[in-house]
Amino acid sequence: MKTTRRQFIQRTGTFAAAAATFSAGRAANVNGRFTVGIIGPGGMGSAHLSALGANPKVDIAYVCDVDSNRLAAAARSVEKLKGAAPKAVGDLRRVLEDKSVDAVFIATPDHWHAPATILACDAGKHVYVEKPASHNLREGRLMIESARRNQCVVQMGTQTRSAAGIREAMDLLHGGAIGEILVAKAWNSQRRGSIGKSQPGQPPASLDYESWIGPAPMVPFRPNLLPGIWRWWHAFGTGDFGNDGVHDIDIARWGLGVETHPSRICAMGGKYFFDDDMQWPDTQNVLFEYAPDAKGRTRQLIFEMRIWSPYVLEGHENGCAYYGTKGHMLLGKKSGWKLFAGNEVVKTGPGGPDLPAHHANFFECIVSGARPRADIEIGHLSSSLCHLGNIAIRVGRTVQFDPVKEQVVGDDAANQLVRRQYREHWATPKGV
Ligand SMILES: NC(=O)c1ccc[n+]([C@@H]2O[C@H](COP(=O)([O-])OP(=O)(O)OC[C@H]3O[C@@H](n4cnc5c(N)ncnc54)[C@H](O)[C@@H]3O)[C@@H](O)[C@H]2O)c1
Missing domain, CATH: 3.40.50.720 (NAD(P)-binding Rossmann-like Domain)
Structure with a gap:
């Protein structure tokens, strides 16, 4: 063996x-x-x-x-x-x-x-x-x-x-500090800039654009792809759900304690604010429902995103709330957490992150x-929430998902978006 x-x-x-x-x-x-x-x-x-x-x-x-x-x-x-x-x-x-x-x-x-x-x-x-x-x-x-x-x-x-303060909060949640957690919410509430509108143009002389595109289908260069603006285009990024939101939904899922994919995804959103080339939504509300666990408990995750807000929510630009059968917790990714019994704060702790x-x-x-703390399997489950929330927005209807086969059920258009098109390239993954 x-x-x-x-x-x-x-x-x-x-x-x-x-x-x-x-x-x-x-x-x-x-x-x-x-x-x-x-x-x-x-x-x-x-x-x-x-x-x-x-x-x-x-x-x-x-x-x-x-x-x-x-x-x-x-x-x-x-x-x-x-x-x-x-x-x-x-x-x-x-x-x-x-x-x-x-x-x-x-x-x-x-x-x-x-x-x-x-x-x-x-x-x-x-x-x-x-x-x-x-x-x-x-x-x-x-x-x-x-x-x-x-x-x-x-x-x-x-x-x-890997942030000690956040890990302490998770230990409390998983230890039953607020009873059984049936619903958790993550939010991303901040003010982003517009990416403007552009026409195809020449890439900067310093950039090997062919290699930057890699296995993705070739498209003409545009000035509002760089620096870092690619994240607002379907072909290269995953919107702010996959950008900042993935941190928040990951912490929410961690606290909720679900280690599978959701089976039903319901979402609304779009470009409600920016009038520019951004292809991903600037406003997004997503509900994820997890099929009953071994004890017959159904759970729900909620994601709220407004990237045009000049204010934060519950004191946190990026945050999570955990709703248990006995109490709740509010957690800011950076600013720390508060544990409530009834309406009283009974414990507080610091936030993160901690790159070193x-x-x-x-x-x-x-x-x-x-296995590391954010092992690829954990990363895949949390990143998939961003992908599924984005798919539900793009098709404009509720999506039923098979968590084992990793396929959308009964909706070919949505299922097409579980994967992407590639061009012929040495880096195109096998089996996509
Ligand atoms: N963990 C965090 O808190 C955090 C914060 C910001 C960004 N990010 C992530 O980091 C990644 C990069 O984001 P960014 O804002 O730094 O983008 P960026 O465009 O500023 O930087 C990406 C760099 O990769 C280079 N590059 C592109 N293709 C390459 C290739 N094939 N080989 C070598 N280099 C290549 C680009 O030239 C560029 O220098 C994203 O996935 C983003 O989500 C994470």
Whole structure:
């Protein structure tokens, strides 16, 4: 029988030996050091670069970006932080083919998350991938399969999962502090800017646009794709549900304690405020219903999004509420939580997030073989809520979902949106 990484570690008790033995595609992780590459060290990627730069256990061997300006800036930052320049490459395959690289951090736009993660796992690399895990539901399943097939640790970038204050709140909820939780709500209430309207134009000279598009179907460049504006286009992003909302719905689902997909999704929303090129809704209200659990309990998740609000809700720009049979809790992702018994506050605690702690958990799991706090399966369940809420809005009707087959039931148009179209490209995932 094949020995798993975890069984081997339990048997030998030596982390370095375990890493050396099981890192088929990776260099042996002796001395407790990790060699990493950062793919997409631009926006959020630069936050990873700073945190990894300050981590004495990490050697940043590569930075990889398809924008030569961002690439050069990232290489300079690493040299400043670590005293040694990394290799600076524009093609992620150069990072993946280097056997000395243990792990990659992927902070590209959403449409590259799954293709890059699957290639990385197949090359034997552990992966820290930004949220949302995937651009669509089918990709998330393929990411799980690739992680498990290659025995790689895949952590999603929902760093609130590693924040001590939020973890304490979850322990209270799961310990019955408000009784049985039947409903939880997440909200994303903030004021975003308009992305304006644009015409097709020439990409900046520093950008390898062909590689930026990757396996997605080719479309002409537009000035309001960059910087970071791609997230409002169907082909590349997942709207603000998959952008900020995924953190909130993830914390709401975590507290509610459901570890499956919902079976019914009802949503309304659209472009109620912005008159611009944004393709995703600026206003979105989604209800997710979970089929009865083993004890016969049905549960509900609610997501509210208004990205034109110059005010916050219940004191929190991004927050969650948990409704139990005995009490409730209000939780701000950043600002902390309040536990209520009746209408009285009986306990409070701090919020998050904690990026260095989320990195530390990733590295610990590479050594121990344990599943990380935002393991790809957890990431897939939470990211799928964004995808399903978006699907229900796009088709404009209630969607029935089979949580096991991961298929929409009885609605071909909605089911088409469980996956996407790709062009012929070396990074197009197999089996999509
Ligand atoms: N965890 C968080 O709190 C958090 C916060 C912000 C953004 N994010 C996530 O980080 C990701 C990036 O968002 P952003 O705002 O930094 O976007 P961005 O467009 O500013 O940065 C993405 C970078 O990836 C590069 N890139 C694109 N394709 C590439 C490829 N094939 N190979 C190498 N580099 C490539 C781009 O040139 C750019 O430098 C998104 O998925 C977003 O959801 C997470």
